[in-house]
Amino acid sequence: MGFNVEDVLEQMADAANSEVVDSIGDIKAFTKEVLKRKEESLKELALARAADEIDDEIFNMEIEREKKVVEAELLTMQIMTKAFAQKAVNAALNIFAASVRAAL
Amino acid sequence: MKTGYKILSINVLAALFLVLLNGCTVKYVAEYDAGIKEEIVEIAKKVDIFWGELLDRDGDDRKYSSFKSAYNEIEADIRGLVMKNEIRPLNKASTKQVRIALDLWVEDRELHKKKDGFSDFQAKRHRKQFNRVFTAMAIGEDLKKQ
Numbered sequence: 001m002g003f004n005v006e007d008v009l010e011q012m013a014d015a016a017n018s019e020v021v022d023s024i025g026d027i028k029a030f031t032k033e034v035l036k037r038k039e040e041s042l043k044e045l046a047l048a049r050a051a052d053e054i055d056d057e058i059f060n061m062e063i064e065r066e067k068k069v070v071e072a073e074l075l076t077m078q079i080m081t082k083a084f085a086q087k088a089v090n091a092a093l094n095i096f097a098a099s100v101r102a103a104l
Numbered sequence: 105m106k107t108g109y110k111i112l113s114i115n116v117l118a119a120l121f122l123v124l125l126n127g128c129t130v131k132y133v134a135e136y137d138a139g140i141k142e143e144i145v146e147i148a149k150k151v152d153i154f155w156g157e158l159l160d161r162d163g164d165d166r167k168y169s170s171f172k173s174a175y176n177e178i179e180a181d182i183r184g185l186v187m188k189n190e191i192r193p194l195n196k197a198s199t200k201q202v203r204i205a206l207d208l209w210v211e212d213r214e215l216h217k218k219k220d221g222f223s224d225f226q227a228k229r230h231r232k233q234f235n236r237v238f239t240a241m242a243i244g245e246d247l248k249k250q
Contacts, residue, residue: 030243037236044229053225061215062229065208069233072204075197076240076247082132082197083247090129090250097128 003103011099012092019091023084030080034073041066134195136248140188144245147181148238151209154178155231158222166221175213182206201241208233 045066049059154174158166182205189199212230216222 041229041232048225058223058226062226065211065230065233068204068208069236072201072237073240075201076244078197079133079244079247083250086130086132087250093128093130 003099008096008099012095015091015095016088019084019088023080023087027077027080027084030077034070034077037073038066038070041069131194133248134192134198136245136250137192140185141242141245143181143185143188144238144242147178147185148235148242150178150181151234151238152231155227155234159224159227159231163221163224166216168216168220171216175209175216179206179209179213182209198241198244201237201244205234205237205241208237 045054045059045062048054049056054062154171157174158171161170182202186199186202186206189195189202192198208230215226
């Protein structure tokens with residue numbers, strides 16, 4: 001059986017692409033959820049300060065905590081993009097390996 | 105004879121190539137660890153119960169001394185999780201996440217100690233913050249499944 005480089009490259013690109021397409025929806029949904037929670041949290045904080053329920057010290061402390069929480073959430077997005085990239089590259093490599101095996 | 109050697113060499117090279125191809129995968133994230141995922145969920149539960157019990161009490165019945173042992177126990181659990189994550193390769197983001205949880209927990213302990221009490225507003229807020237951090241950690245671990 002022959003080894004057509006162009007065909008193999010196309011199949012590799014398709015495999016990687018299908019993994020990427022599948023993952024874009026997940027990344028979008030997670031980003032939306034993170035932003036929604038951040039907005040709710042900051043809104044609650046602003047309302048409490050406006051109503052004098054909390055003073056400046058607590059307000060500032062809570063802003064700093066919010067930054068840390070959002071950082072933790074964004075780190076999940078970092079893991080997400082790396083994990084999806086790993087899947088896409090490995091899908092392409094699997095196609096390449098299978099094509100070479102078939103050609104030998 | 106020369107042709108025979110050539111064919112043999114090509115076969116050996118092809119076999120070697122196949123062996124290399126079989127192990128040819130890239131790794132950008134750590135291996136999934138079901139034990140770590142379970143531990144994240146368990147600690148998250150403990151932290152949630154902690155805030156629930158604190159909020160169940162009246163404002164003047166939230167002395168630091170009543171919660172000291174729970175702070176110690178949960179802090180030890182989070183520190184253990186930091187260590188387990190630190191020793192895993194390709195795991196910087198997850199380690200940073202647990203460190204954030206630890207920072208927030210130690211900050212709460214210091215705040216409680218300083219004020220010898222906890223307001224409803226901050227307790228409810230911090231309960232939600234921990235929920236968000238532990239959820240992010242659990243999703244992060246889950247994503248490592250390939």
